Each structure stands twice: as C-alpha cells, then as structure tokens.
Amino acid sequence: MQFLDRLVFIFLVLGSWLSHGNTIEVCPSCPVSSVKQGVSLASPYDTLLIKKGTYKEFDIRVDKPLTLLGEGYPVIDGEDQGEIITIVSDDVTVDGLFIINVGTSYTRDYAAIRVIKSKNFKIQHVVLEKLFFGIYLEKATDGIVYHNKIIGDAVEEFNSGNGIQLWYCKNIKVEQNNVQRVRDGIYLEFSDEVEIKNNISINNVRYGLHFMFSNNDSYEKNTFENNGAGVAVMFSKHIKMKDNIFRKNWGTASFGLLLKEINDADIINNVFEENTVGISIEGSNRIKYHRNDFANNGWALKVRGACYGNSFEGNNFMYNSFDVSYNSKLNDNEFKGNFWSSYTGYDLDRNGIGDVPYRPVKLFSYIVNRTPETIVLLRSLFMDIIDFSEKVSPVFTPDNLMDSSPLMKKVQ
Amino acid sequence: MIKILKYSFYDLMRSRWSYVYFIFYLLLGFVLLFLNNDVSKAVITLMNVIIVLVPLIGTIFGVMYYYNSREFTELLLAQPIKRSSIFLGQYLGVAFSLTLSLVLGLGIPFVLYGLFGSNVIWDFSLLLVTGAFLTLIFTALAFNIAISNENKIKGFGYAVLLWLFLAVIYDGLFLMSLIILEDYPLDTFSLVASMLNPIDLSRTLILLKLDISALLGYTGAVFKKFFGTDFGLFVSIAILLLWTILPIFRLAYKANRKDF
Numbered sequence: 048m049q050f051l052d053r054l055v056f057i058f059l060v061l062g063s064w065l066s067h068g069n070t071i072e073v074c075p076s077c078p079v080s081s082v083k084q085g086v087s088l089a090s091p092y093d094t095l096l097i098k099k100g101t102y103k104e105f106d107i108r109v110d111k112p113l114t115l116l117g118e119g120y121p122v123i124d125g126e127d128q129g130e131i132i133t134i135v136s137d138d139v140t141v142d143g144l145f146i147i148n149v150g151t152s153y154t155r156d157y158a159a160i161r162v163i164k165s166k167n168f169k170i171q172h173v174v175l176e177k178l179f180f181g182i183y184l185e186k187a188t189d190g191i192v193y194h195n196k197i198i199g200d201a202v203e204e205f206n207s208g209n210g211i212q213l214w215y216c217k218n219i220k221v222e223q224n225n226v227q228r229v230r231d232g233i234y235l236e237f238s239d240e241v242e243i244k245n246n247i248s249i250n251n252v253r254y255g256l257h258f259m260f261s262n263n264d265s266y267e268k269n270t271f272e273n274n275g276a277g278v279a280v281m282f283s284k285h286i287k288m289k290d291n292i293f294r295k296n297w298g299t300a301s302f303g304l305l306l307k308e309i310n311d312a313d314i315i316n317n318v319f320e321e322n323t324v325g326i327s328i329e330g331s332n333r334i335k336y337h338r339n340d341f342a343n344n345g346w347a348l349k350v351r352g353a354c355y356g357n358s359f360e361g362n363n364f365m366y367n368s369f370d371v372s373y374n375s376k377l378n379d380n381e382f383k384g385n386f387w388s389s390y391t392g393y394d395l396d397r398n399g400i401g402d403v404p405y406r407p408v409k410l411f412s413y414i415v416n417r418t419p420e421t422i423v424l425l426r427s428l429f430m431d432i433i434d435f436s437e438k439v440s441p442v443f444t445p446d447n448l449m450d451s452s453p454l455m456k457k458v459q
Numbered sequence: 460m461i462k463i464l465k466y467s468f469y470d471l472m473r474s475r476w477s478y479v480y481f482i483f484y485l486l487l488g489f490v491l492l493f494l495n496n497d498v499s500k501a502v503i504t505l506m507n508v509i510i511v512l513v514p515l516i517g518t519i520f521g522v523m524y525y526y527n528s529r530e531f532t533e534l535l536l537a538q539p540i541k542r543s544s545i546f547l548g549q550y551l552g553v554a555f556s557l558t559l560s561l562v563l564g565l566g567i568p569f570v571l572y573g574l575f576g577s578n579v580i581w582d583f584s585l586l587l588v589t590g591a592f593l594t595l596i597f598t599a600l601a602f603n604i605a606i607s608n609e610n611k612i613k614g615f616g617y618a619v620l621l622w623l624f625l626a627v628i629y630d631g632l633f634l635m636s637l638i639i640l641e642d643y644p645l646d647t648f649s650l651v652a653s654m655l656n657p658i659d660l661s662r663t664l665i666l667l668k669l670d671i672s673a674l675l676g677y678t679g680a681v682f683k684k685f686f687g688t689d690f691g692l693f694v695s696i697a698i699l700l701l702w703t704i705l706p707i708f709r710l711a712y713k714a715n716r717k718d719f
Contacts, residue, residue, distance in 0.1 A: 299676050323673045345674040368674060414638070420645040420678045421637050423653055425671075427662060428511050429630035 074098035082107050082115070082123065089113055097121045097144065105150070109134045117143030120174065125149050130157040140169040149178040151206060158183035158208070162190065170195065180208035181229065188217045192224060199229035201252045209257075210248070213238040221246060228252070232274065235261040244268055254279045255296075258286065266291060271303075277322060279305040286312045296322045303344070306331045314339060324349045325367070332356050338458060341365065346372050346412070355379040361458050364388060364407070368425075371407035373448060374416040382407065382450040386457050394455045405453040408444040410437035463535070463545055467552025471524070477556050480516065484564025492572045502582050505565065506665045509590045510658050514597040515622050517557060521601025522618045524553050526611050536719055543711040546602070550710060554598040558591045565590075582668045589661040592699045596657050597622070599706035606713050629656050646681040653682075657702045660695055 073085040073095055082104055085095045091111045099119035105128040109115070113136070122145045125131045129150040132141065139162075146159045158180035162168050168190040174197075175181045181197040184190065192211060201207030210226035213219060216238040224246045226232040232248030235241060236259045243266035248255035255271035258264065258280040265287035271278050277296035280286055286309065293303035303322035306312070309331040318340045319325035325344040326336075330353040340363045341347035347367040348359075357380040364370045365388040384400070392403035411430045415422050424430050437444065471477050487508065491501040528549065535545050565587065574580055601618050608614035633652050637645055653659040666672055667686050672679050685691040 297673050299673055299680055301673070345671070368671070414634070418638050418641045418645075419676060420641075420649050421634055422675050422678055423649050423663065423682065424630055424634055425666065425674060426507060427630045427659070429627045429634065432627065 069093045070096050072096045072098065073102075075100040075102070086110075086113065092138070105129050105131050107132045109136060109139050111136050112138035114140040115142065115144065116140075117145070117172075120145040122147060125159075127151065129155075130159075130161060132160045134160070134162045134165055134168060137166040138168070139165060141171070141173060142169070143172045145174045145176075146178075147176045149175075149180070151179045153206070156180050156183065156208060156212075158212075161185060162187040165190070169193070174198075178208065178229070180212060181210040181226070182212070183209075184211075184213045184216045184219065186215045187213075187219065190216075190219050192219065192221045194223045195225070197224065197226045197229060199227065201229050204230055204253055207252060209234040210251070212236075213241060213261075216241065220244070226251065231255075231257040232271070233257070235259065235264065237261060239263050242266075246270075247272075249273055251275060257281075258283045262286075265289070270294070271296070273297075274301075276301050277303045277305065279307070280309055280312070281305070281307040282309075284310050284312075288312065288314045288317060290316050292318045292320070293322060293325070294318075294320045298323060302327045302349075305329075306334070309334065313337075318342075319344055319347070327351065328354050328357075330354065334358075335360075337361050339363070341367055341370075343367065345369065348372070350374070350380070357381070358383070360384055361454075362386070363457050365457070369409060369412040371448075372412040372416055373408050373445065374413075376445045378445045378448040380448075382448070384452050384454055385450050386454040387450065390453050390455075392453065399455050401453040401455055404449040404451045406438065406441060406444060406449045408448055409434045410443055413444050461548070463540070463548025464551045464555075467528075467549045468556055471552060471556040476520070477560055480520075480557065481560040481564045484561055485567060488565045488568030492568055498569065498572060498574060498577045498579050498583075501569075502579055502586060503669055503671065506586060506662070506669075509586060509593070510662050510665075511626060513561065513590050513593045514626060514658060517554075517594045517597030518601045518618045518622045519615075520557060521550075521553055521598040522605045522614055524549070525602055525605035526614065533719060542714045546606070546710055546714040547707065550599060550602050550707070553602075554595050557594045557598065561590050561594060562587055582665070585668055586665055589664060589699070592703065593657060593661060596699070596702045596706070599703060599710060602710050603706050603713070606710060606717060625656055625658050630659065633659075646678060649678065650682060650685060654695065654698055657699060660698060664695055 071079055071085050071089050071093055073079050073082055079085045079088060082097060082102055086107060086109055089095060094114040094116055097117045099121050101122045101124055103124045103126055105125040120143060123131055125148045127148050127150045131146050131149055141160060149159045150157045159175045159178050160170055161183040164186045166189050168187060170182055171193040173195045176198050178199055182192055197210040207230040209231040210229040210233060211221060212234045214236050218240045221233060221243045222245055226248045228250050230253045232251045232255045233243060234257045238261045241264045246269045249272040251274045253275045255274040256278040260282050262284045267289045270292045272294045274296055277293055296303050302324035303319045304326045307329045310333055312334045314334060314336045316338045321343045323345045325341045325347040327349045329351040333356045336359045338361045342365040344367045346369045347364050348371045350373050352375050359382045362385045364385060370387060387405050390401060390405045392401040394401055411434050491504055495501045532545060569583060574583060600621060604617045605614050608617060637649065653663050663682060664686060667683055672683060
C-alpha cells in the first residue's frame with residue numbers, strides 16, 4: 048500500500064514536471080485565438096505564449112499555475128467592460144502584456160490585473176493604459192510586481208482608481224514601476240513586509256504613495272513628483288523610508304510627505320524639494336529624521352502636536368520659507384547637528400559647529416499656526432522685524448526648541 | 460503746467476540724485492540676476508525691495524524736493540501762472556523722473572538677462588506697474604505733507620511717520636486685529652484691510668501672481684478668487700488710482716488756498 052502511494056506520488060511529480068515545459072501559442076489566427084481559450088486548454092505550469100495582436104477580452108480568470116507571456120506586447124483590450132485578468136491560483140506569471148480599457152464602475156473596483164489569495168505570483172513588464180485600478184493585489188503573498196508601466200488618465204478622485212493597490216498582502220516586492228496619472232500611485236492597506244524600490248510615481252491625482260495600517264514596510268530610492276499631495280503614511284509602524292526624492296508637490300493642500308500616527312519609523316537620506324510642506328507630522332513618535340535635504344519648500348517641517356521622542360539629526364535645511372512650524376509650547380523632540388541656511392551665528396573655535404544655538408521656529412510661523420489668516424502678511428516688513436526681535440529674545444516660541452549644535456557647512 | 464513739469468523733470472534728470480537712484484536699481488537688478496541667474500526668483504526678491512524702498516524713497520525725495528525748490532516756487536508764484544499748475548507740474552516732474560529711474564534701472568538688467576524669453580514677463584510688468592503706482596502715491600502724499608508744514612523738520616518727521624505707518628505699523632495693527640478677532644470669519648476683513656493700504660495691496664497683488672501663493676493656503680485661495688478675476692484686478696487698480704488721485708486733488712486744493 049505504501050509502495051503504491053509512492054508510485055502515485057512519483058507519477059504525479061513526473062507528470063507535473065513533464066507538463067511544465069508545455070507551451071500553448073495564442074495568436075489571432077492560431078487555433079487558439081483568445082487568451083481565455085488558452086487558459087481553459089492549458090494544464091498547470093504551462094506557458095501561454097501570446098503573440099502580437101489585439102485581443103478583445105475581459106474577465107480572464109487564471110485558476111491554475113500558468114505563465115502568460117506576451118511577445119511583442121500583445122494588446123488586451125477590455126473595451127471598458129470590466130475586469131481584465133483575475134488571478135486566483137498560486138505560481139502565476141504575467142509578463143509583457145499591454146492592457147487597455149479597464150471598465151469603470153462605482154460599485155466594483157475593476158482592475159487590469161487582480162490577484163486574489165495567491166502566492167508566488169510575478170507581474171512584470173506589463174503596460175497598462177486607460178485603466179480604473181491597475182494592479183490590485185488582494186490577500187496575496189510572496190509576489191513580485193516588477194518593471195511595469197501604468198499610465199492613467201485620472202482627473203478626479205471619485206471616478207479613478209489606484210495604480211498598484213495592495214490589500215491585506217504580505218511579503219511583496221514592488222520594484223522599478225512607473226506610475227502616472229492615477230488616483231494613488233501605490234496604495235497599501237493592511238499590508239506588511241512590503242518592499243517598494245526604485246519606482247517613479249508622478250502626476251497622480253491624490254498621493255504618489257499611500258500607506259494605511261501597514262507595518263514593517265520599506266520604500267527606497269523612489270521618486271515622487273508633482274502629485275496632488277505627495278506621499279501619505281498613516282497609522283503604520285516600523286516603516287523605513289530611505290533615499291527617496293519628493294519633489295514639486297506644490298499646491299494649497301500639498302505636502303511632500305504626510306505622517307499621521309506613525310511610530311518608530313526611519314526617514315533617512317531623502318530629498319524634499321519645492322514642496323509646499325516638506326513633511327507634515329501629526330501624532331508621530333520615535334521617528335529618526337537623519338541626513339535629509341530640505342530645499343526651497345514653503346515649510347520644511349510642519350509639526351502639529353502629539354509628536355514625542357523624534358530626533359532630527361544631520362539634515363540640511365536650505366532656503367525654505369519656514370524651516371519648522373510648531374503649534375505647541377511643549378517640545379520633546381531633539382534637533383541636533385543640522386545645517387540651517389538661515390543660521391546667522393558664528394564659529395569662533397572653528398570646529399564646524401556654530402557657537403550660538405539656532406531656533407528654527409520663527410514667530411511668524413507660530414502666529415500663522417494660531418491664526419491661519421495672518422499668512423496674508425507673508426513677506427511684509429513688519430513680520431521681518433518681529434521675527435528678528437523674537438530671534439533675539441524668544442518669548443512665544445518654545446524656548447527649548449533649538450538646535451544647540453548647528454553646523455556651519457552643509458552636510459554632504 | 461507742461462512747461463513747469465518739463466522744467467522740474469529736466470532739472471531732476473540733471474541732478475545727481477536721480478542718477479544715484481537709477482544706478483542703485485541698475486546695480487540691484489544686475490547683482491540679483493548675477494547671484495540668482497533665475498529671472499523668476501529675482502522677481503520675488505525684488506518685490507521685497509520694491510514694497511519697502513520705493514515708498515520710502517518717494518516720500519523722502521518728494522519732501523526734499525519741495526523744500527529745496529521753495530525759492531524757485533516763490534519766484535514762479537510771482538508770475539501769472541495758475542497756482543495748481545506750478546505745484547502739479549513740480550509733483551509730476553518728480554514722480555515721473557523717479558518712475559523713469561525705477562523702470563529703466565530695473566528693466567535694463569532684466570531685459571539683458573532674457574526677460575522677454577521667460578514666462579515671468581507679466582509678473583515683472585506687474586511689479587513695475589505697482590512700483591510706479593507706489594512712487595506716484597507716495598510722492599503725492601509727501602507733497603501734501605510738505606505743503607501743509609512750513610517747518611522742514613516737522614515735514615520730514617511727518618513724512619517718515621507716514622511711511623512707517625503704512626509700511627510697518629499698519630501691518631502690526633492688522634495682525635493684532637486678526638489675532639483678537641480670530642474667533643470670527645476673517646476672510647473678508649483681511650481682504651478689505653489689505654486693499655486699503657497701497658503697500659499691502661501691491662504686496663498681495665504680486666504675491667498672488669507668484670508660485671509662493673500656494674503657501675497662503677485657504678486664505679490665499681479666497682484672495683486668489685478675488686484678485687485672480689478681472690473684477691479683482693480692476694478694483695485693485697482702481698484703489699491704487701484713487702490713492703494717487705486723492706492726494707493730487709488735495710494738493711491742488713491746498714495750493715490754491717495757501718498763503719505764501
């Protein structure tokens with residue numbers, strides 16, 4: 048009996064191994080002329096080689112481990128009917144397809160490619176255009192989303208979807224994708240251990256990258272430019288943010304990076320350039336802000352209360368209208384060894400550290416926080432005068448909020 | 460009047476101070492552009508200079524010119540010339556020469572650095588227009604002060620006080636009232652308050668045209684909605700004109716009744 052079991056097992060393994068190499072060609076003039084037909088004919092671990100051409104299909108359900116390989120970027124046109132590819136099996140690879148015209152719905156989130164409860168999937172070299180949702184990962188684990196190009200035509204938030212969305216996912220790599228003009232470039236909700244690297248997310252209607260209730264994730268070397276509001280990281284723990292560029296998120300309600308209820312994160316070596324607000328911080332604790340560059344922002348840092356135990360070290364603050372804005376008199380955050388372009392102190396002992404502490408909160412930014420309407424006095428002579436007098440003898444701004452060792456030269 | 464205007468104008472054109480003023484702006488323009496090499500950024504810095512310095516120079520120069528040319532004025536008064544044309548001629552001579560120094564002094568460097576090729580040409584023209592208006596307004600106010608005060612020291616004192624009030628103290632009062640009334644909706648109030656003072660009005664007009672207006676947030680949006688429309692621009696130009704015309708009328712009125 049045991050022997051028979053083994054025999055069956057060996058046959059099974061052999062069978063799957065043999066079938067692994069099978070390739071089914073799909074082309075408009077082949078016997079198999081549609082992707083759907085190809086999927087239904089294929090046995091597990093087959094490869095569907097989709098040749099160049101246009102396939103008007105939607106609701107393609109991949110329910111066995113397959114490789115969908117496009118040759119010369121075949122077009123799959125959903126004709127705005129609904130979802131295009133739905134993956135419900137483990138070990139599926141989608142490679143080299145051009146998917147357009149995903150249906151828009153106000154009751155269902157149609158996606159170009161949706162992965163449901165699968166493992167070990169790989170979505171790469173895919174181009175998506177005219178989409179609602181792009182790549183939607185739902186309770187999926189251990190997958191890779193690599194080198195895809197997602198170009199939407201979103202104008203408003205309510206009738207557009209996200210480029211890459213992760214919902215209850217774990218251990219996913221999102222790398223080298225280019226996402227433009229969708230609602231949120233990349234959106235994570237309840238997703239842990241996700242690595243987001245080398246992506247470019249620009250011109251999106253809402254956020255370039257958006258975290259919600261996601262822990263232990265990291266994003267590195269991404270570029271976020273000209274998005275409706277930049278990057279939002281909310282209600283998450285242990286997020287690592289390194290070497291990213293946040294640029295030109297400019298507008299009345301824009302920011303480079305929004306932190307809301309974030310604990311124990313690292314923000315290291317990022318560049319914040321020409322944003323209305325570089326980082327807007329709310330209720331975030333024990334965060335390390337090290338070696339970041341803040342240049343030409345309206346506000347470099349806008350701290351909005353309930354932020355404790357943060358450390359700001361070795362950052363460059365250059366030519367921002369306001370370096371730091373703070374709305375409480377209590378300060379439990381540490382500023383140390385930063386470079387401030389508006390520092391006017393001296394360094395007599397020539398050790399590279401200024402001898403007088405620098406106070407980054409101007410009186411004007413304190414007043415604006417209290418009464419936002421006073422911002423209309425921006426750049427008036429009166430404000431410069433009272434800022435100067437506050438600098439000489441601080442009365443209103445928290446007196447322990449200062450950089451006691453400001454650098455004389457920019458951190459390289 | 461045209462003759463006196465011409466005379467005052469040429470007199471000032473030949474005087475050292477116009478050149479100093481002209482060369483100051485010329486240098487300022489070149490230095491700014493040399494350091495920045497970015498026409499749009501230079502416009503922002505220039506705005507700070509214009510809204511502070513132009514009124515100050517207009518005020519001081521106006522008062523100084525009036526007191527200095529007093530003997531010549533008395534000589535003219537003995538001639539059969541209408542009084543209002545004597546004073547208006549002098550006023551316009553001063554105001555035009557100052558405006559010319561400003562426009563040429565700033566215009567030349569910016570044109571040389573490729574203003575026409577850049578997209579800030581409208582912002583820059585707005586800057587020059589408001590600068591010109593500020594010159595006209597503050598010179599007129601200065602003439603008013605000078606004609607009402609025989610005492611030179613008093614006249615200078617009032618002139619500087621006037622500048623101080625409009626450039627600094629007004630904003631202080633504005634700020635205080637905003638803070639005191641912070642429980643009330645303040646958008647209309649701040650809109651009106653910033654329109655009443657020519658310096659604030661110029662600042663707001665220019666700021667809203669620049670990128671930096673995004674910093675103004677919600678209040679800025681309200682402002683933009685008003686100033687961004689043709690109606691808003693029309694109203695602000697009208698207010699600047701009013702600020703120019705009213706002091707001129709008072710000048711003419713005072714000149715006719717003054718006992719020399």
